[in-house]
Amino acid sequence: MPLTDTAVRGAKPADKPQKLFDGNGLFLYVAPSGTKSWRLKYRFQGREKLLTLGTYPQLSLKEAREACAAAKKQLGGGIDPSVQKKVIARAWENTFEAIAREWHENKKSAWTERYAGDMLERIASNIFPYLGNRPINEITPPELLSVLRKIEARGAFYQANRLRESCSLVFRYAIATGRAERDTAADLRGALKSHVTTSRAAITEPEEVGGLLRAIDGYTGHFVTKCGLQLLALTFLRPGEVRLGEWSEIDLDEKLWRIPAKRMKMRLDHLVPLSAQACAVLEELRELTGRGRLMFPGLRAKERPISDATFIAALRRMGFEKDEMCAHGFRSMASTILNEQGYPADAIEKQLAHNPRNKIRGIYNRAEYLPERRKMMQDWADYLEKLRNS
Template identity: 55%
Template structure:
């Protein structure tokens, strides 16, 4: 039943001293403890349970808090996390101008947050906070011109971070387009800076593709003397060749060992598409051996200090360094390039390889269905690839594992 003002006024903590929760419906409840009475809204966003503070009773009346609840629900319906919107509003409120670049950038960031992975969203905001906000965050967005923006980008470029400067310019341009769309700016100065920064010299992730080098790497991994979960991650990386973040954040709930399948949900994929990883016999064996140690927790590869978080993003690279492979020789991401290069050389279907690499499908309608595309061939390919790596490691005669294999 909905709350009444009388019920709120007479509410008391439980007899055992613990807080009492009085529900009003649609996630709204009054939390009553020995200190006071607090309005809270429980909601789910991005698959996570969250709580939003809506004020203190009786300062915020029952009628007023229902209005706040309804406003928060409208944000949820439009795909905006009300908690993140609250943070953005508080941050913007501390700025001198309501239309400052920082205020609008944070508003833009909160709006698009549901469409990004957590890591991508964090990198964008970190880039703003370190490289952009200190020098132009407090300026009204309509007063920022191309020369002043270029001066900010030159600071980044000047320390040798050319790629970061280009990424910052791209994000700044998106903020200006948002400001134009919402009537707070008329021009996008980033558009006038095309060609003003030094070009990015693209470098591939360090990898090993020579079969003899691959064999040495695999044997070195077998001799790794660090923790067992890290050794398992090293062994699994070349067999599944997913992105390092997808590997370290793997969850047991995603893996069906009986079906030899690992299904990574869309929210954890770079391209925001569900991805199927067929598990070879060798990959499944590694996971079965690890399961007694970490299988009761959420993560396949938990962190060293707590099983409530996945292993650090630097763990695999640090392990490779410990094995004697420097950053110019091999990286965690290099396992993907290794597999792509050798699979293509061995004549496997390029489309099947691209699907297994989880490279994005730009046709969004087709992307909805293609996560299982080429799956039978991908299963054969993954098993043949694992057999090939095993033969390399053992130093035996390597038979090309073409599609006919």
């Protein structure tokens, strides 16, 4: 008798594998582990063969019968369905989507979970619908450009350029694994509209810097926010690196802030020399938040940090407009002034945690320029103190 949905759903595993036949060679294989799979027994050129159609419940009884009928049709045309399945699988392995997913799987361990998810989502939603099923070695520059133009048409020029770069990485991976001969995306350099970047607003004139520091000293909002602004000025750190800080990262005896790679933009551990002034701010802050894990906990939920808008809101509250100063502007302020004062560019870049020119060297020498940076950071703090008091 043919199987029913109820019989398939209710099939229980036993000590030995079970076969529940439906007809036309189709049967449900129930493994001792409980896994259920649809299989087709057939003969081709006088030999008995077996084809796995899929697993239940992913493949329903109705769908399994349809797959069985399709296989029988192939047999009627002199085609071995097992061989055809392998041909289709090999063809899929060479498509842009299959290779992109494989590339992503190999790379994602080096990324944060959020970045990895965003990367795949961008490619899946913008590229796969148009080129996902195409053999990667057959995709031409005009084809890829046509897809990227659709993104440009939305005004998303930055995203279009980023996706071209991501596609280039996929093509290069395909070349390395023997499934493509050239990087099609590389041929599109200069073909897309440029994304016009605007510099982050920053105060760099010494007199105005002094006014900013005095405004922070007189800030009447939350004390934790005030300390955060002071540390932004003293450390060159990104706002997110400050507000997500944990007390376990701070060593006041050694005057160091050790930030783990997982919290850094470049995914490298970062050592931040602390000036005497920075240590004084941290000592005050520790009296208020030192019993918890976070240095900058939120007002309502102590296990969650202050929001990413906190520092910006504080600057606006003090009267600094968005085209005048932003939270990231403290980095530009320090970089501009210290470069003008003749401090070593490499030490400044290292303190800013920018990607090192020699990445391998950067990975194995996290303390690079530490003596120079210790001196520079104390000089910087003394300079800010002088401006504030002038």
